[in-house]
Amino acid sequence: MKQYLAILVIILLSATGYSQQQNLDRFNKEREKLSKTGIKILATYSVANIIYGSIASSQTTGSNKYFHKMNAIWNGITLGITGIGFLTAKKESTLSYGESLKKQQNIEKLFLFNAGLDVAYITGGAYLKERAKTTTKNPLRLKGYGESIMLQGGVLLLFDGIMYTIHNRHGILLNKMGENIKLASTPNGIGLQVKL
Numbered sequence: 055m056k057q058y059l060a061i062l063v064i065i066l067l068s069a070t071g072y073s074q075q076q077n078l079d080r081f082n083k084e085r086e087k088l089s090k091t092g093i094k095i096l097a098t099y100s101v102a103n104i105i106y107g108s109i110a111s112s113q114t115t116g117s118n119k120y121f122h123k124m125n126a127i128w129n130g131i132t133l134g135i136t137g138i139g140f141l142t143a144k145k146e147s148t149l150s151y152g153e154s155l156k157k158q159q160n161i162e163k164l165f166l167f168n169a170g171l172d173v174a175y176i177t178g179g180a181y182l183k184e185r186a187k188t189t190t191k192n193p194l195r196l197k198g199y200g201e202s203i204m205l206q207g208g209v210l211l212l213f214d215g216i217m218y219t220i221h222n223r224h225g226i227l228l229n230k231m232g233e234n235i236k237l238a239s240t241p242n243g244i245g246l247q248v249k250l
Contacts, residue, residue: 078154081228085158088224090143092217097136099209103129117186120198128206151231158225165218172214175207 107126111119149157182200186193 075148077231078151079148081224081231082149082154082157085161085221085224086143086145088217088220089161090140092213092220093136093140093143096213097133097140100129100133100136103206104133117194117198117201120195121202122198124199124202125206128202132206132210151228154228158221158228161221162218162225165214165221168214169211169218172207172211176204176211179203179205179207 103125107122107124107129110122111126114122179200179202182196182203184200186196186200189196
């Protein structure tokens, strides 16, 4: 009888572990999908800005010419960065709960860090725009570049804020999975407790 009970316990623990790993795999695939969708959206925005900015800069004058020119330049760089991100994003193999948690925290931190950079871009653009008011050396270029950098920084701030929020909400699922697993003391020592 003890042998059958031991076999039943092993089968139940194996099934629970397998089910938990399937949940983690689904979670990680969804995180990758969210990130790739964000990259595609940002890349599409960049391509549209490169095309429109290139055309508009050749058809306008004054600070507008520089505004559109900087939009095209800025988004060329953004497109390059998103392209590198998309090409280097590798499909994750099976990750443990700890590895999944670390990846989740890293992606959230990345978007928060980027949001900080975006604020710096907006501030830098505002500085250029203000500097244009007091300089005699090509003030129209400074004004156009400043306005463009402020706009692009604002768009990136919105993008990074949305991506952070989406990933943060998705991370709640991982936290709930972790609530089912905990280290606990038992009469026989310390053990891993799994809620079934």
